[in-house]
Amino acid sequence: MFLSDAKIKDLEIKANDIRESIIEMLLEAGSGHTAGPLGMADIFTLFYFLILKHDPKNPLWDERDRLVLSNGHICPVLYATMAHAGYFPIEELKTLRKFSTRLQGHPHREYMPWLENSSGPLGAGLSQAVGMALADRIDKKDKDRFIYCFMSDGEHDEGNSWEAIMLAGKNKLRNLIAVVDRNNIQIDGFTENTMPLEPLVDKWRAFNWHVIEVSGHDFRAINEAIEEAQAIYEKPTVIIAHTIPGKGVHEFERDYKWHGKPPNPEEAKMALNELRTLGGKIKSEHQ
């Protein structure tokens, strides 16, 4: 489906609202990750408002697509997108990381049962998605829905990731689609300094995956990539999405120091001002 300019405008506004929520919830929480959530906001928006077969009012609907978040530390964007999509009240986002919240610092199914998985420790999400795809194949449901896995580039350092990649290739899991947040940073610095991943496309291809590279901030291109992935029948597909960590707030962009810390009140004010004025292009409508 071709995305019209009007639809893209809609998605941009949604993504911007979600980014504002991310900044607000991190400020309130006083800890958490900033760069990854902002960088993945466009992709989460596209999935929850266009791609996913899901029903926020009936979150455990059995026929839904499954979205496994492997790198649980970017959960502020998951929570914010779910809230904006109608899973729970937006005000609840302010409870992130607080005692007895459903919005645990890293996702925990016990507190929010409609999460597909608990996560935080890296490298284990893709294999859970592989297990879901295998179960759907046994049940002959692999033509009815897709199993998506969002994963980080840094977690390619984990052996468990490659075990999953190898097994999915062997089993030609057609309904499995991985989306890699290729933002080039991890806690200790740039991925290519910490543990080089390139040539990443060649590596996935060598494990018998169909590989698509795309900008993680171009709604039309990502949508086309997903449609291509859905149409590939004989193998699993990975979409390597090149994202800008901290996207949307100029001060935070491309700086690995923003991987694991929240903004302080001044930084948050600056960030919200930038987001609310679309980088100074429009006058802020709300404070």
Added chain:
Amino acid sequence: MLNPNLKLNPKIFNEDVEQVPIRKGFGQGLLLAGEQDSNVVALCADLTESTQMIFFKEKFPERFIEIGVAEQNLVTIASGMAAMGKIPFCSSYAMFSPGRNWEQIRTTIAYNDRPVKIVGSHAGISVGPDGGTHQALEDIALMRVMPNMDVLSPCDAIEAKKMTLLLTNTGKPAYIRLVREKTPIITTEETPMQIGKAEIYWMPDVGLAQVGIIVTGGLFYRALLAAKELEVEGIKTKVMNLSSIKPIDVEAIVTLAKETKALVTVEEHQVAGGMGSVIAEVLVKNYPTPIEFIGVQDKFGQSGTPDELVEHYGMGKESIKEAVRKVLARKI
């Protein structure tokens, strides 16, 4: 005498008592579970024959997943399958699963609360010639500290079969510990078995027991022989089969402690953190009782025959008898 109410193997003390590997009982149980419930699936990490998943694989090839030598993948894929309503049994050697993939089990199975059954075969020192790298002596400790996780250690192949069938319907994660070597058949198909319940298999003909022996897993037969010989010496014992380590039958343990006021625990595992530690935790809180712990004393294993190793590391019949005498002398 053998507890007459439990329909135990009447030929148990015959020289030619039937011997079957406990892991084989699991293999038979899994096949039955697969026949009874189409949601049962099996995953294995390149050890399909030695973990006895082979029967299931041959009968239900479409429900069997070969993972290759990748234990982290083994349990995380099982978690994903459980998320879709499957009841996965995933097997490897205990040293590798849960030995290598503990955090994956914790996060994606226990924390995630997915009903995956982790099957650790070749546990204990009796793996024998393969040596210390392959002798899992820490797996009970690793698994019993995990919330949501049941921990089971059957005493023979028949009990392993029953447990496997029962596990299919618990709706929660579990670890089941199996040993490689043939061990004598102790129970029968009619012997009662419940997860969370401990049973007294051996008791004095008349009167109260002076010492309670609590055993888990493949050393059970040795403990029975020890009890029988001690009876000749004039020491009356009760021998409890504690195949369910978690959930634990507090009532049965406290009742035994109150009767005997002296206990010996027997397990093919490090004494630190194992079944004996569970008993100590239960009794310190409920009824403090002197205990002697039979198990491996903070050492790694080595190559040898199972019998040589069990004797060397102080878990043989004579060691059990000695521990009983010792704890009897400590009685307050």
